[in-house]
């Protein structure tokens with residue numbers, strides 16, 4: 334087993350506000366690990382910690398080891414190496430991840446060109462290949478388009494392809510499918526699952542949806558108020574929530590009214 338991310342007793346606070354209060358999370362190669370919790374529980378802060386992206390003036394303690402490097406104690410050059418080569422993040426809103434006035438090809442190749450010093454035409458060649466891998470047709474034409482000319486689902490595939498361009502081992506998916514309609518969400522989830530298997534990626538999958546995490550993830554951590562309050566395999570967390578909060582989350586799933594109850 335290769336541990337791609339090992340967060341140990343991580344505490345993050347800004348002035349007097351404790352955002353993370355001592356959490357431990359691991360992600361192995363080849364597994365999808367869910368991070369579930371209500372808004373403000375600290376999910377995004379945890380994922381961003383894997384790139385050493387903390388709020389301004391944050392005080393931190395503990396360890397965040399990515400690919401063998403502890404980001405909290407290593408020199409800045411090693412943090413840059415982790416960001417450039419080991420871990421990539423995809424967000425909820427692909428439209429905000431891409432500059433609306435730049436062509437897709439320029440935005441999607443930016444990291445390869447600017448961080449890795451890859452020649453522009455080589456980077457475009459790699460993107461064409463990756464667009465095929467993520468199921469985008471007519472890749473040469475797509476590179477010339479602007480974000481508003483693509484659907485949300487297509488844009489999220491573009492963002493995933495751009496994230497893969499650095500061949501990361503760890504993918505941090507922060508509500509990456511939440512803004513998509515259900516059919517597109519299912520397609521993107523299937524894509525992430527296939528990419529994980531083919532590339533032996535570790536995926537940290539953030540969602541507020543316990544149902545989705547239980548169905549999709551190998552293991553699930555439940556967060557509340559900056560703490561991990563439950564941690565189980567996806568298969569069991571929904572049926573046997575050990576923590577009262579997880580039980581409440583499971584029970585909070587809206588129940589559809591019976592047909593007779595719906596006024597006509």
Ligand SMILES: Nc1ncnc2c1ncn2[C@@H]1O[C@H](COP(=O)(O)OP(=O)(O)OP(=O)(O)O)[C@@H](O)[C@H]1O
Pocket residue numbers: 347350352370371372373374375376377378379388389541
């Ligand atoms: N720069 C900051 N300064 C102070 N508090 C912050 C800062 N950034 C985040 N927080 C607080 O930390 C807590 C955790 O935020 P975080 O974004 O990690 O939660 P989350 O679970 O990802 O929520 P959401 O689902 O809404 O994105 C929140 O209460 C938030 O207000």
